[in-house]
Amino acid sequence: MKKLGALLLAVFMVFTLVACNSTQGESSSQAKTTSQSATDETKEQAKSDSAGNGKVLVVYFSATGSTEKVAKAIAEASDATLFEIEPKEPYTSDDLNYNDDNSRVSREHNNPDLQNVELTSTSVPNWDSYDTVFVGYPIWWGDAAWPVSSFVKANNFDGKTVIPFCTSASSDIGDSGKNLADLAKTGDWQTGRRFSSSADTSEVKAWVTEFGL
Numbered sequence: 001m002k003k004l005g006a007l008l009l010a011v012f013m014v015f016t017l018v019a020c021n022s023t024q025g026e027s028s029s030q031a032k033t034t035s036q037s038a039t040d041e042t043k044e045q046a047k048s049d050s051a052g053n054g055k056v057l058v059v060y061f062s063a064t065g066s067t068e069k070v071a072k073a074i075a076e077a078s079d080a081t082l083f084e085i086e087p088k089e090p091y092t093s094d095d096l097n098y099n100d101d102n103s104r105v106s107r108e109h110n111n112p113d114l115q116n117v118e119l120t121s122t123s124v125p126n127w128d129s130y131d132t133v134f135v136g137y138p139i140w141w142g143d144a145a146w147p148v149s150s151f152v153k154a155n156n157f158d159g160k161t162v163i164p165f166c167t168s169a170s171s172d173i174g175d176s177g178k179n180l181a182d183l184a185k186t187g188d189w190q191t192g193r194r195f196s197s198s199a200d201t202s203e204v205k206a207w208v209t210e211f212g213l
């Protein structure tokens, strides 16, 4: 009789343990589902925050982040969508060493045939919906960095106001915007503006308000 009691107790304990574990499993998987959906919501929110109003687009190429910072400030000030121009083969710091005659940029600079840099994508979703397109780039040897040329040649800017902007160590925007307009052949290209590599975002935002977007 004692043995039967002990056996029943053991069965009860095993049952309790299993039941307990399965409840824990359920609640932890429930917690996972809840936190997963919270992450998805945050991602969706971030997506719609960067989606903009569908009228203004900021397209930019940035090798070391300076132009990107300006592009983001413009997008924030004009409720714009951002589109980054990305070479299929990104530029490393060795690639960008213009003091080395053999670096990638030096070779590309010396041979215009090499400047048709392949991009990961040249098509912007909902391209037709944008009235105003800011086009940003770093100045390379006094002109627009050539990955931007590949983008500009691949798109039709008909019916769009195009505003170039650039960052540089010291050079002005010069003819870089006009040269891109010549490549694009379409669009109403404005004079645009140069910012210093270390431009203050408030200076950028003040400039954007001039367009009344």
Ligand SMILES: Cc1cc2nc3c(=O)[nH]c(=O)nc-3n(C[C@H](O)[C@H](O)[C@H](O)COP(=O)(O)O)c2cc1C
Binding pocket: 061, 062, 063, 064, 065, 066, 067, 068, 096, 097, 098, 105, 137, 138, 139, 140, 141, 142, 143, 167, 168, 169, 170, 171, 172, 196, 197
């Ligand atoms: C290959 C190369 C050429 C450059 N040529 C010039 C130039 O002619 N004039 C100038 O003021 N800055 C020049 N710079 C400096 C960049 O324009 C400047 O650092 C820019 O803000 C970089 O932008 P990013 O960080 O968006 O790539 C050059 C930089 C590189 C890598």
